[in-house]
Amino acid sequence: MARVPPATHFSGILLIHCRGRSPDSGPRDCRDPKADRPPRERADHFRRFWVLDSSETQSLQSLWSLLLREPAPAGTVGAEGTRTFQKDVRVTGPGVHRAPAAPARPATPHAVARWCAEQGWPVHPLAAGRKTPAANCPACKDQHHRPASCPCLPAGRPCHGFHSATTDLERIDAWWSANPAWGVGVACGGADLIVIDVDAHPTPVPDRNRLLPGIPIHDSVDLQGLASGFDTLALLAALRRRPNPVEDGNTLRVRTPSGGLHIWYRNPHPVTRFRCSTGSSTKVALAWQVDVRADGGYIVAPTTRTAQGTYVAEGPSRLPAPLPEWLGEELVRTGHMIQRTPVRRPSAGPRSRRQDPAVGWQRVLDPLLTDVVECAATPEGAAFTAKLNKAAYTAGGLAAAGHLDEPTARALLLEAAQAARPWQSARNERIIDDALAAGSARPLHLEGRS
Known part of the structure; x- marks a missing residue:
């Protein structure tokens, strides 16, 4: 305890x-x-x-x-x-009957690895009794090379940690049959998982301005008793007036041997990718002593045993729930989202003064869509809602004037919004639909526009 x-x-x-x-x-x-x-x-x-x-x-x-x-x-x-x-x-029910007592045996790492793979989570071996990946083969130890160019991975050898992760049951059977003491790691990126790793290490508490990156904490706030990631995550949730993820009984939570907690979530928008971080980082961090496991990282599977203890599932849930929207916004705010370079449409070249009316709407709408897409580079303070509303309102007017059909307009707007704010798709759709409807009441005719 x-x-x-x-x-x-x-x-x-x-x-x-x-x-x-x-x-x-x-x-x-x-x-x-x-x-x-x-x-x-x-x-x-x-x-x-x-x-x-x-x-x-x-x-x-x-x-x-x-x-x-x-x-x-x-x-x-x-x-x-x-x-x-x-x-x-x-659990109670008709499928229960009395029987002689027998001790329950914990699941083997092999069985855990197969179960994870059946959930669609790529797994890789961990060194026996440890939480680190199994050692590379002698050739990979002696020769430093990129995992992508390593011949071991296509050959089915578990080198390079999570880079070797797989859901291939035959390969999993071969690995853990030969090394039954190996632990189980899950590659977060391949599994579309985002795991909030709450630590409780006995380390000195840093300056209050480093507890929640990007959120200044006034001197009047009493921080007496704050000692771990449990406290900083609770503080972040309280400031955002959201439930504390530590107490989220709807998702898989795993107690670590050191007293920390892994809170597993599923990425509800896989097109948006998030990077790993450590809570002690001065560049990218969610909160002090709160790590993030996502693309480019792995997480220790429940029931894995190490020399320090066992990773134990807590509460009733045994599968990850979708990442709460507010946590997704916090990850974006703190720089965890992996930026994608916006894809611009190729230029059609110099246009004459008398433009083809069939493509005239593009000259009006494309700059507004570009403004929306470029909000991806600025998680906050980019006036995203105003820009999307303006683009949708203009598209509604163009559609009402017959310059393009509304389904095409809506598809273009959704594509731009998804590129900039993919974690709030439902909100994007509400903004677009409302503005399209408002714009359709005032048809936008292009005659006389240059």
């Missing part, structure tokens, strides 16, 4: 850090009382189990067996016929 820091006040907001959870009463404002019991007494408390034997529950049994919180000790069936897989999740 991780240490529970005291309640922390941030400018009138009381933040209580809760790490313990009761199976019947939900989050508590203090540590779980069972944490203070001797290990044997705590084991006795969870000495219950299930047997799921129907074909309908087979897949559920397989899923849960991969992601058990901890192996259940041998015991007897409770009066209600319930086995507790983890402290806050219980």
Whole structure:
């Protein structure tokens, strides 16, 4: 059980850090009382189990067996016929019957690797008992070269860490059959995953202006008790008036051996790519002691065992939820989005004074669309909404005057908006539709325009 820091006040907001959870009463404002019991007494408390034997529950049994919180000790069936897989999740149903007690065995790394691959997450081996990738072959150790040019990867050898990640089950079977003690890493980019890595390392707290990059914290804000990434992420969420991701029970969360937390999210807009960062970086960081795992990085799979301990899934969710929109905006604000060079339409060359009316609308609309696309280089303060609204309003007027059809106009607007703000597609569509409708009330005729 991780240490529970005291309640922390941030400018009138009381933040209580809760790490313990009761199976019947939900989050508590203090540590779980069972944490203070001797290990044997705590084991006795969870000495219950299930047997799921129907074909309908087979897949559920397989899923849960991969992601058990901890192996259940041998015991007897409770009066209600319930086995507790983890402290806050219980399952009941007709597929349960009483049976002799048997100790639960944790899933093997091989089984975990296959399960991850079945979710579409490319996996690669980690060194046995460690959280770092398995060592390269001797040739790759001696010769420094780019992973893309390495002959080991096409040959199916797991060199160069996450660059070798795959969902090929035959290759996975070969790797972990030969090295069953290897751990499991998941390549975040290939899996379209964004993992918020919250650290709790005992390091000195930096100056308050480095806690939340780009957000000045006034001297009047009391930061007494702030000690880890749990605190800075809670502060960021409170300032944005959003739920704290640490407490997001709708997504997969994994407790690390050091007391940190991996919060797994799925990228809802894969066309937008995000880079990795560390919370101590002075260039790109989400918050102090809060790392980001995305393109160009990997994350340790749940149930992986290291010399320091096991990566343990927390809460009821076992799959990543879509990245919350506000967190996506924060990643963009803090420089995590990988910029793409806007693709400009090739110039049609010099135009005569008397332009072909069939393409006259392009002369009016194209500069406005370019203004929208160029907002991609400026995450904030680019007047994106105003520029998109102007472009859509103009397109509505052009469509009403018969210069182009509305579906074409809408498609061009959506393409430009997606290039600049892909993480807010629903909002983009609302802006476009409203402005198109307003513009259509005032047809824009091009006669007499030069």
